[in-house]
Amino acid sequence: MAKPKSKPSSPQRWDFKQTWPLHVLVWPAVIVALVFQYGPMFGIVMAFQDYRPWLGFLGSEWVGFKHFITMFEYDYARQVIWNTLVISVLKLVFGLIVPLAFALLLNEVYHMKFKRTVQTIVYLPYFLSWVILGGMLIDILSPTGGIINQFLGIFGIDPIFFLGSNDWFRTTVVISDLWKETGFNTIVFLAAITVVNPNLYEAAVVDGANRWKQTWHITLPSMRPIIIVVATLSLGNILNAGFDQIFNLYNPLVYQTGDIIDTYVYRVGLVSGDFSYGTAVGLFKSFIGLILIVLGYHLAYRYANWRIF
Secondary structure, three states, rough: OOOOOOOOOOOOOOOHHHHHHHHHHHHHHHHHHHHHHHHHHHHHHHHEEOOOOOOHHHEEOOOHHHHHHHHHOOOOOOOEEEEHHHHHHHHHHHHHHHHHHHHHHHHHOOOOHHHHHHHHHHHHHOOHHHHHHHHHHHOOOOOOOOHHHHHHHHHHOOOOOOOOOOOOHHHHHHHHHHHHHHHHHHHHHHHHOOOOOEEEEEEEEOOOOHHHHHHHHHHHHHHHHHHHHHHHHHHHOOOOHHHHHHHHHHOOOHHHHHHHHHHHHHHHHHHHOOOOHHHHHHHHHHHHHHHHHHHHHHHHHHHHHHOOO
């Protein structure tokens, strides 16, 4: 005798009496986001005004896109945008390649105690702020007594002013960023390696594949989704060259190659008091960043089948 079909269950109704503790937990975070994240967004109107603090938003003159046009006519503003792109792209490329290579090498280490010790040492700088790391780098890279220049002096190389030379500043910024971030990204890639099916390696050994061929034909293809996700999502931060890092390391000697949009907005908007122009430059950066985030999300969904919604 066929069992009668049961009626489809009706959608569960929202019961505030049962879920109010969850709302109590969520609402403080929502209020903080509204006050500190969305509230300040009303200030973007300054980008379309000749804002005067004593006149306020309602009394200041509206000037349309005047400040945006000025930004593209000003040679130094274009130089700042170029510096931001160069530093960001270098960080993006090396920030992907170096941790991936390091994770693959670390995965080949079978001595677990040594492996965890190296992993901890590399991960440690991630927990330090750029204020601390900046002070350490200034001492380490000092042309008068810095340990790096003392080491170079052994080989007869003249002292290099890493943080005061336009030829060396970008390289120093990228390497110091790798020093801080490589540990965290390495853990992400190591986690991806652990989920690779071990049967694939056993089959490869039977076929006579060595470790290099196993890495090239099994490990890397298996990690492709997480590599694509990390790379594409990084596109959203392509114009975030790192305010904390640059602000703690740069000086007027390296403005030509090291001044980025964020530090430029800080100096123009807050230090010089040109609020409208600084807001216009910052809004331009946010607009480009939004486009790149949408593009990165689309690429991550298309090539790695990764999505949030």
